[in-house]
Amino acid sequence: MKYSCEIIKDLIPLYTDEVCSAESRSAVEAHFAECPSCRGLYEKMKSDDITPVLExxxxxxxxYHEKRVRRRGFTVGAVIAAIFMIPILVCLIVDLASGSGLSWFFIVLASLLLAASVIIVPLMVPKHKLxxxxxxxxxxxxxxxGVIALYSGSDWFFMVASCVLFGSALVFLPIVVNCEPIKTALRGRKSLAVFFCDTVLFCIMAVCIGLYVEHPGYGxxxxxxxxxxxxxAWALMLIIRYVRSGAAKTGICLIISGAFIFSVNNAVNSLLGYDIPWPVxxxxxxxxxxxxxxIKWVCxxxxxxxxxxxxxxNAFSKGRKK
Ligand SMILES: [Zn+2]
Structure with missing residues (x-):
């Protein structure tokens, strides 16, 4: 053996951390080949890796920090909820004291519920906040x-609620389908799901408006x-979603939009039973x-x-690629 075990033992930590020179490395390896004791020491040092401990x-x-942040959010939420209770209690007392029983109190309560849903709920729920x-x-x-409609004795609740639902769905459904666990459940069908829900909500809204206006021929x-x-809307969504090439989908969307602008007035009128001349x-x-x-012809x-x-x-660039 060229070097004594003592010298090699001093080098083993550097060898294990891969920071020794190439000369020391080959000396250590040459020694390992002949000395099982030093080789055993190296194996032991290698297995005493501290990475798992650090991890x-x-x-x-x-x-620990996640828990602390969550606990702090919960505390802030609880404090805000307590502050919300002050106007609720004041209104409860005033409404009762006015002698007519509880009336507009429920409007205040429902309004504060709406405020709480956007301020307190995100602070207090642990998962799926949005x-x-x-x-x-x-x-x-x-x-x-609903509370306002009940209080004012109005019959517009279903019409207004269906309009609010449809309007909020248009804005918020694209965000909702990107929230877990809905995102994973829908996978590649997010746009289809959004369009399906929007269409159903639109039909519900149309029916509710019809029931409210009670106009003959409304349907x-x-x-x-x-x-x-x-x-x-469905045609454009399906093309944008399922046609691969950007140039092709833009082209098809443009052609469909142009044809739509040109013919929509005639289409609606013929569905209504009127025959109007085509644009000249x-x-x-x-x-x-x-x-x-x-204008229709130019479009x-x-x-x-x-x-x-x-x-x-698009067709040419595809051919060239082939
Ligand atoms: Zn040795």
Missing amino acids: SDAAEAVA LISLTASAASLIILL ATMAAISAPFISL LRPFDWSYAAIDGN LLACLSVGGILIVI
């Missing part, structure tokens, strides 16, 4: 409307006006009577040509 310490620290807060605020908004008019627009192009006449037809021609060019470009 578990780090995880413990993170868990999803639960959005659901809570939508529910408390509906409750507030047919509503259906004739809504159907083309809902179809356009009069390029040298921009008077009031001709301008509508001219149609512009969308068809730009859309067509994009589709041709």
Whole structure:
């Protein structure tokens, strides 16, 4: 053996941490080949790795801080909830003292419920904060409307509630489907789910408005006006979602939009049983009577040509790639 065990033992920590020179490294390895005792010492030192200890310490620290932040959020939420109780109690006493029993008190209560759903709920729920807060605020908004409708003896509750639900769904459903656990459950079907819910809520809203206005012929008019627009929205969503190439989907969307602008007035009218003339192009006449037809033709021609060019470009670039 070229070096004594004592010298090699001094080098083993440096060798284990891979910080010794190439010369020391080969000396240690040469010694290991002949000396089982030093090799055993090295194996032992290697297995006494401190990485797992550090990792578990780090995880413990993170868990501790998470718990602290959660507890602090809960405390702040509880304090705000207690502050909310002050106006509720004051209103309760005043409403009772006025001698007419509880009346507008419930409006105050429902309004504060709505405020609490956006301030206190996010602080106090441990998981799925955004999803639960959005659901809570939508529910408390509906409750507030219900209470006001009951208090004022009105019959508009279902109409207003369905409109509020549809409007909030348009804005918030895209956020809701990106919240866990809904995101995982829907996987690749998020846009389909959002459109399906929006369509169902729209139909419910249309029915509720119809029941409220009680206008003869309302159903047919509503259906004739809504159907083309809902179809356009679905068509554009399906193309944007499922056509792969960017140029192709832009081209197809442009062509569909151009055709829609050109024909929607005739489509709605024919669904309603009226027969109106198709738009006419009069390029040298921009008077009031001709301008509508001219604009529709310009839109149609512009969308068809730009859309067509994009589709041709897409086809060519695909061919070249092949
Ligand atoms: Zn040795």
